[in-house]
Structure formats: structure tokens, C-alpha cells
Amino acid sequence: MKPKAIFTIIFSFFALLCTSQTIEETYRFAEEQFQKGNYQSALTEFQRVAFFDSEHQFGNIYRKIGDLFYASGDYNSAAKNFDIASRIETSDSIKTEILLKKVLCFFAQENYYFALSELLSITSFQNSRLANKTGLYTGIAFFGIEDYNQALASLSPIFPQEALPELEQIFSRFEKMRKRYRPGKIEMMSILLPGLGQIYCGNLASGINSMVLVGGIAVVAVWTWHTYGLLDALLSVSPWYYRYYTGGVQNARGAALERISHEREEAYQKIIELVETNLIQRP
Amino acid sequence: MKAITITDWINRFLHLRTIVLFIFVHCVFFAAKAQSPDYYGISEIKGLFEAHEHKAPKYKSESNKPKNEFEFLTASSFNVYKAFLSSQDNPSCVFHPSCSEYSVQALQQKGLFLGTLYTFDRLSRCHRFIKNDQYIFDPSKQRYYDPVR
Incomplete structure (x- = not known):
């Protein structure tokens, strides 16, 4: 009994030497993990630091957590953490940078209305680069909600005077294409002649397919009419005719929308090229 | 011991100036390189608005065996x-x-x-x-x- 009691007392004193990991050590460990590329581990550690950091020693912790969530593709959590980071940040320029990161999360989710709402809340700019970046993102958000006039108006101030004609040309060409491939117009073409809308949009195979299919059914309808009478033709062939005729019209509409989305992608790529030439190479 | 002449001093100065200039040019180069990449987040915004093409699905065999x-x-x-x-x-x-x-x-x-x-x-x-x-x-x-x- 006596040795047991002595051992217990001695080992109880050892407990005094034991200390838990401090918040600084956890932060350093998280940083190490981040540097090594162990993002999941770094994220867990940073979240632990954020939880225990009651004195707000690490002001940038939420930004780091946001970055890690963004890298892992969890844009909702990233936006939430960037939002917290922007609220506790004291420096105005860093606050704007964080808000722009939050905007990137909305862009990744194709949620352009939320992005725009965030961008329009930024009213003061600390330097011209930040103003340009905000202008660029605002332009993209307007482009995303298909308000192309506002997109051009937001993008114009960030470019130098000599690049403006090219920017306007990109937008005017895109506007022309949108009018040319207006879905209503393409639908009407396919209503008048099945397959015409698809052919006009450059989808030749689909257009010929529709023409042959609907034409074939029409021929069968006429043959049935002549052989068996009008009522037989109506009852047996008209459902098929209706099905592929209206299907072709819908197909034409889809072809028009696809064509516009290609033109939109092309216009956007040209805008980005213009940004690279005018803003990045000549900051 | 050899006396250091004015020419030696000038040569040393020119040599030093070359080194300083070399370091300065490199610093400017790396600073520019560090600033230029992605201030505007171009890599993040480049892939937006990608057009998606609709293609008719095709038959996919579940095994590598030739079709009967x-x-x-x-x-x-x-x-x-x-x-x-x-x-x-x-x-x-x-x-x-x-x-x-x-x-x-x-x-x-x-x-x-x-x-x-x-x-x-x-x-x-x-x-x-x-x-x-x-x-x-x-x-x-x-x-x-x-x-x-």
C-alpha cells in the first residue's frame, strides 16, 4: 500500500509539468501544414485557433479559413468566412480585398446577383488598382446577369482611352450576334420550315435531320389520307407529326441559345485578353 | 605592402557599383514578377461563362469484351x-x-x-x-x- 501511495503522489506532480498546446503553437502548426500543402489539416487547425482565439489575436484567421475553403471548392463556407473576416478587418483596403474574394466565391457559384449586391456595397477605393479590380468584377457581374450595357459602363472606366474602341467593338459585335440568333426569331424560322432555324444557327446535321423527319411524317400523312381517308390520317399520323414538329421548334430554340452562349464565351474571353493586355502588363 | 592608388579606388567603386546595380535589377525583376501574376484574380475569372454543348448520349459498353x-x-x-x-x-x-x-x-x-x-x-x-x-x-x-x- 505504501509504495502505491508514494508512486501516486510522485506521478501526480508530473501532471504539473504537462501543458496543453498554446494557441500560438496551434497557429504555427496550422501555418506549417498550409506551407506543406496539407490543406485539410491546416483548415482543421485554423478553425481550432478561431474557436479558442477569444482575444482576437489572429485577425487574419477567417481570411485564411476562407482561402482554404475556396481552394477545396466549398464556396458557401468560403463566402461565410470571408464575410466574417471583412467585418472584423480594420484596414479599409484589406477589407475591400476580402470582399472581392467573397465575390469570387459567388462567381464560382454563378450567383451573379449576390456578387453584384456585394460589389455595389463597396463605395470607397483606397487606390486605383483596387478601384480597377472592383470595376472589373462589377462588369463581370453585370455580364453574368446579362445586363450588357451596364457591364460596358462598369468596364469602360478601368481601361485606358486607347483600349475603349476595342472594348466597345467586342460588346457591339456580341449585341449583333444576340440579335442575329434571337431565340424567338430562330423558333419562327423552324415553325415556317422545319430545320431552318437549326441550319441558320450552324447546326446543319440537326436541321437536315428535322427537315427529313418532319417531311417524312408529312409524306406518310398524305399517303394515309389518300389511301384510307382524312380521319385515319389525322388519328394515326398527326400525333407523330405534332411531336416532331414541336420538338424541332424547341430544338431550334436550344440551338439558338447554344449559339448565343458560344458568342458570350468568346466575347468574355476577348474582354479578359483586353484586361491582360491593358491592366496586367501595364499596371 | 602595395599602396592603393586612386585608380584602384575607382576600379573598386565601379566594381561595387556593378554588383549593386546587378542586385537592384534582380530585386526589381522579382518584385515585378511577384506583383504581376494574379492581382486581378485572372486565373479565377478566366473560366467563367463557358458554353456547354448538348450532345446526344452514346452507348457505352460495360465490359472490354467484343460486342456480340x-x-x-x-x-x-x-x-x-x-x-x-x-x-x-x-x-x-x-x-x-x-x-x-x-x-x-x-x-x-x-x-x-x-x-x-x-x-x-x-x-x-x-x-x-x-x-x-x-x-x-x-x-x-x-x-x-x-x-x-
């Missing part, structure tokens, strides 16, 4: 139907995967006899009066999810 006559016939029928008929049709099937895709999967997974029965079962269920609470609605496809079980 029946599989060849089924695969060809499926491909022809999808490319020339289904592509021109209204989106009328209420399920995802569509009845033709379901049929191919059923034949692949259950064999000829059961696969045919499964196909007839699916075709009999595919109409606008299905019971909503019996299927899970897939919002991305705007269809009820009904795989081969």
Missing part, C-alpha cells in the same frame, strides 16, 4: 434512336435516366429476359400521372430519379 450480335444490334438501335429521333423530340420522358438509357442499363445489368421486363415496366410507368411521393425529384435534371435497381 445482340449487343451490337441494341447499341446501334440506341445510338440511332438517340441521334436521329430522340434529339428531335420534345423532352417528354418524366424520368432520369430516360427510358432508352434505362432500357440499355437494364439489359446490361439484368440480362435479356429480366432487362426486357424492366424496360416494359418502366415504359408503363412513364406518364404525366405518376405519384410524386414515390420518386425523388432531381432539380438539376428537372426529372424524377429512377435508376435500375
Whole structure:
């Protein structure tokens, strides 16, 4: 009994030497993990630091957590953490940078209305680069909600005077294409002649397919009419005719929308090229 | 000991100046390189607004074995139907995967006899009066999810 009691007392004193990991050590460990590329581990550690950091020693912790969530593709959590980071940040320029990161999360989710709402809340700019970046993102958000006039108006101030004609040309060409491939117009073409809308949009195979299919059914309808009478033709062939005729019209509409989305992608790529030439190479 | 002349001093100064200039040029170069990459987040915004092209689905074999006559016939029928008929049709099937895709999967997974029965079962269920609470609605496809079980 006596040795047991002595051992217990001695080992109880050892407990005094034991200390838990401090918040600084956890932060350093998280940083190490981040540097090594162990993002999941770094994220867990940073979240632990954020939880225990009651004195707000690490002001940038939420930004780091946001970055890690963004890298892992969890844009909702990233936006939430960037939002917290922007609220506790004291420096105005860093606050704007964080808000722009939050905007990137909305862009990744194709949620352009939320992005725009965030961008329009930024009213003061600390330097011209930040103003340009905000202008660029605002332009993209307007482009995303298909308000192309506002997109051009937001993008114009960030470019130098000599690049403006090219920017306007990109937008005017895109506007022309949108009018040319207006879905209503393409639908009407396919209503008048099945397959015409698809052919006009450059989808030749689909257009010929529709023409042959609907034409074939029409021929069968006429043959049935002549052989068996009008009522037989109506009852047996008209459902098929209706099905592929209206299907072709819908197909034409889809072809028009696809064509516009290609033109939109092309216009956007040209805008980005213009940004690279005018803003990045000549900051 | 050799005396240091003025020429030596000038030479040393010029040498030092070259080194300082060299370091300065490199610093400027690296600073520019560090600043220029992605201040505007171009890599993040470059891929936005990508156009998605709709393509008719094609038959995919589940094994590496060469196709037998029946599989060849089924695969060809499926491909022809999808490319020339289904592509021109209204989106009328209420399920995802569509009845033709379901049929191919059923034949692949259950064999000829059961696969045919499964196909007839699916075709009999595919109409606008299905019971909503019996299927899970897939919002991305705007269809009820009904795989081969």
C-alpha cells in the first residue's frame, strides 16, 4: 500500500509539468501544414485557433479559413468566412480585398446577383488598382446577369482611352450576334420550315435531320389520307407529326441559345485578353 | 605592402557599383514578377461563362469484351434512336435516366429476359400521372430519379 501511495503522489506532480498546446503553437502548426500543402489539416487547425482565439489575436484567421475553403471548392463556407473576416478587418483596403474574394466565391457559384449586391456595397477605393479590380468584377457581374450595357459602363472606366474602341467593338459585335440568333426569331424560322432555324444557327446535321423527319411524317400523312381517308390520317399520323414538329421548334430554340452562349464565351474571353493586355502588363 | 592608388579606388567603386546595380535589377525583376501574376484574380475569372454543348448520349459498353450480335444490334438501335429521333423530340420522358438509357442499363445489368421486363415496366410507368411521393425529384435534371435497381 505504501509504495502505491508514494508512486501516486510522485506521478501526480508530473501532471504539473504537462501543458496543453498554446494557441500560438496551434497557429504555427496550422501555418506549417498550409506551407506543406496539407490543406485539410491546416483548415482543421485554423478553425481550432478561431474557436479558442477569444482575444482576437489572429485577425487574419477567417481570411485564411476562407482561402482554404475556396481552394477545396466549398464556396458557401468560403463566402461565410470571408464575410466574417471583412467585418472584423480594420484596414479599409484589406477589407475591400476580402470582399472581392467573397465575390469570387459567388462567381464560382454563378450567383451573379449576390456578387453584384456585394460589389455595389463597396463605395470607397483606397487606390486605383483596387478601384480597377472592383470595376472589373462589377462588369463581370453585370455580364453574368446579362445586363450588357451596364457591364460596358462598369468596364469602360478601368481601361485606358486607347483600349475603349476595342472594348466597345467586342460588346457591339456580341449585341449583333444576340440579335442575329434571337431565340424567338430562330423558333419562327423552324415553325415556317422545319430545320431552318437549326441550319441558320450552324447546326446543319440537326436541321437536315428535322427537315427529313418532319417531311417524312408529312409524306406518310398524305399517303394515309389518300389511301384510307382524312380521319385515319389525322388519328394515326398527326400525333407523330405534332411531336416532331414541336420538338424541332424547341430544338431550334436550344440551338439558338447554344449559339448565343458560344458568342458570350468568346466575347468574355476577348474582354479578359483586353484586361491582360491593358491592366496586367501595364499596371 | 602595395599602396592603393586612386585608380584602384575607382576600379573598386565601379566594381561595387556593378554588383549593386546587378542586385537592384534582380530585386526589381522579382518584385515585378511577384506583383504581376494574379492581382486581378485572372486565373479565377478566366473560366467563367463557358458554353456547354448538348450532345446526344452514346452507348457505352460495360465490359472490354467484343460486342456480340445482340449487343451490337441494341447499341446501334440506341445510338440511332438517340441521334436521329430522340434529339428531335420534345423532352417528354418524366424520368432520369430516360427510358432508352434505362432500357440499355437494364439489359446490361439484368440480362435479356429480366432487362426486357424492366424496360416494359418502366415504359408503363412513364406518364404525366405518376405519384410524386414515390420518386425523388432531381432539380438539376428537372426529372424524377429512377435508376435500375
